[in-house]
Each structure stands twice: as structure tokens, then as C-alpha cells.
Amino acid sequence: MSFTDQKIVVKLGIVFGFLLLMIVTIITLGLSSTKSVHGSVEQIAKGNYVKTLYAMQASKALDDLSSSIRMLVLLKGERAISEEQQKVEGARGRYRDAIKNLEGMETQAKGLELIETAKSLIVPAAQANNTVIQLAIDHKHDEAMALLLKEAIPLTQKIQGVFDEQVKFQQENVNASYQKSIAVYERAKLVQIGAGAVSIILGLVLVLSLTRNFNSRIKRLVDTMSRVADGDLSMQPQIYGDDEIGDLGKSINRMLESTRSMITTIKNTATELASSAEMLFAVNEMIATSSEEVAAQTITVA
Numbered sequence: 001m002s003f004t005d006q007k008i009v010v011k012l013g014i015v016f017g018f019l020l021l022m023i024v025t026i027i028t029l030g031l032s033s034t035k036s037v038h039g040s041v042e043q044i045a046k047g048n049y050v051k052t053l054y055a056m057q058a059s060k061a062l063d064d065l066s067s068s069i070r071m072l073v074l075l076k077g078e079r080a081i082s083e084e085q086q087k088v089e090g091a092r093g094r095y096r097d098a099i100k101n102l103e104g105m106e107t108q109a110k111g112l113e114l115i116e117t118a119k120s121l122i123v124p125a126a127q128a129n130n131t132v133i134q135l136a137i138d139h140k141h142d143e144a145m146a147l148l149l150k151e152a153i154p155l156t157q158k159i160q161g162v163f164d165e166q167v168k169f170q171q172e173n174v175n176a177s178y179q180k181s182i183a184v185y186e187r188a189k190l191v192q193i194g195a196g197a198v199s200i201i202l203g204l205v206l207v208l209s210l211t212r213n214f215n216s217r218i219k220r221l222v223d224t225m226s227r228v229a230d231g232d233l234s235m236q237p238q239i240y241g242d243d244e245i246g247d248l249g250k251s252i253n254r255m256l257e258s259t260r261s262m263i264t265t266i267k268n269t270a271t272e273l274a275s276s277a278e279m280l281f282a283v284n285e286m287i288a289t290s291s292e293e294v295a296a297q298t299i300t301v302a
Contacts, residue, residue: 015210026195049170064087065095073144
């Protein structure tokens with residue numbers, strides 16, 4: 001059964017059902033795109049940003065460590081040297097925590113490679129720094145300064161360079177994730193706009209088609225009934241469809257057919273009555289003539 005043969009309530013249900021389906025589709029697409037954008041933002045907030053923070057914390061700990069060792073080389077008092085040693089240990093603790101957290105979160109090959117490079121460089125750097133510290137404790141400041149400038153500082157700078165590269169790498173990941181979220185958002189926006197435009201266009205087409213179909217058939221029925229009211233019973237409205245309007249058109253056609261048949265019957269009956277009346281009039285004329293003849297004969301006999 002085609003769409004035009006459906007009942008009006010079914011047609012309206014199909015149209016509004018389609019519009020409802022398109023609305024649900026747009027909402028679903030919006031939720032899906034929101035989830036994708038949320039994933040990208042979460043990756044930035046909980047992944048790349050945090051890894052960048054850990055890399056910066058490790059680099060800052062190295063800076064603090066290097067500053068404390070340089071200060072320790074310059075100090076001569078035991079108490080001051082002891083305080084700087086505590087600062088050195090604190091900086092090393094912060095570095096270990098930062099590198100451990102970073103290593104636990106990093107999953108990309110380049111990031112893991114940078115961490116391994118830093119770990120391989122930290123061993124000779126730590127040995128050089130320990131030697132410098134011991135020389136400073138032994139008050140061999142010239143030797144400590146020479147070793148500091150020759151080995152400890154260059155090795156520490158290499159490690160800091162690795163962490164600078166690590167920070168740059170994580171920032172690139174942040175930018176990539178941000179661009180990905182923007183791309184997902186733009187794509188989702190285009191899909192939603194497209195789906196909305198399609199639903200509006202198809203909805204308008206369906207509504208206009210349905211309205212035009214109803215209006216044209218109802219107008220034909222109105223025109224037919226107007227001409228019937230003026231006495232023209234020859235009309236035969238062509239109303240197609242199996243819906244309520246089609247049923248109404250068929251009922252009007254049956255009514256007109258019945259009315260024409262009844263009028264034809266009445267005409268035939270009237271014609272027969274007229275013929276009978278003429279025959280009756282002729283019989284009356286004959287009876288009257290016969291009566292006059294009988295009366296004349298009676299007078300003659302008398």
C-alpha cells in the first residue's frame with residue numbers, strides 16, 4: 001500500500017515520526033561528538049598536560065640541584081654545607097618522584113626514549129655531583145669548582161636539555177590533541193548542520209506534499225458540492241486514495257448516483273402519470289360524448 005493510500009492519521013504519524021527520528025539522530029550525533037571532544041580535552045588535561053608538568057618538575061629539580069651544588073662549593077661553614085646537602089637531597093627526591101610519575105604515564109615511543117636518555121645521563125651526572133659534594137665537604141673548593149665546571153654542570157645541562165625536549169614533545173602532543181578536538185568539533189558541527197538541513201528540507205517537502213494533497217482533493221469536493229447545490233447533478237468528482245477524503249469522495253459519488261437514479265425514476269413515473277392522465281381525459285371525453293348521444297336518442301324516442 002502506497003503512502004497516498006494510507007489513512008490521514010497514518011500519514012501524519014509517518015511525517016511526525018520522521019521528524020522525531022531526525023531530531024533523535026541529531027541529538028545522538030551531538031552526544032557522540034561531545035564525547036569525542038571530551039576525550040580529546042581529557043587527554044590534554046589528564047595526559048599531555050600532566051606529563052608536561054612532570055617534565056617541568058624534573059627540570060626544575062635539576063635546576064635546584066645544580067644551584068645547591070654550586071652554592072655548596074662556595075660555602076665553608078659546616079652548618080651551611082649541611083643545610084645545602086639537605087637541599088640537594090630534597091631536589092634529588094623531587095627529581096625521582098617526577099621522573100617516576102612521568103615514566104608511569106608515558107606510553108609514546110619518543111617520550112619513553114627521552115626518559116631512557118635522561119636516566120642514562122643521570123648516572124654519570126650523579127657521580128660527578130657526588131664527587132663535587134664530597135670535595136666541598138672536604139674543603140677542597142678549588143678541585144670541587146674545577147670538577148663542577150668541567151663535568152657536573154655540562155652533564156646536568158645535557159639532562160636538562162633532554163627534559164626541555166620532553167617538555168617540547170608534550171606541548172606538541174597538547175597542540176595535536178587540541179587540533180584533533182577542534183577537527184572533531186568542526187566535523188560534528190557540519191554533520192549536525194547537514195542533518196538538520198536535510199531534516200528540515202525533507203520535513204517541509206513531506207508537510208507541503210501532504211498539505212497540497214489534502215487541499216486539492218478537499219477543494220474538488222467543495223467545487224463538486226457547490227455545483228450540486230446549484231442543481232448540476234452531472235458532476236462526478238475524481239477523488240483518489242483510500243484515506244478518509246477518498247472515502248468521502250466515494251460516498252459523494254454514490255450519493256449523486258443514487259440521486260440521479262431517483263430523479264430518473266421520478267421523471268419516468270411522472271411521464272407515465274401524464275400518459276395515464278391523457279388516457280383518462282380521452283376516456284372521459286368518450287364517456288361524455290356517449291352520454292350526450294344517449295340523451296339525444298332518449299329525447300327522440302319520447
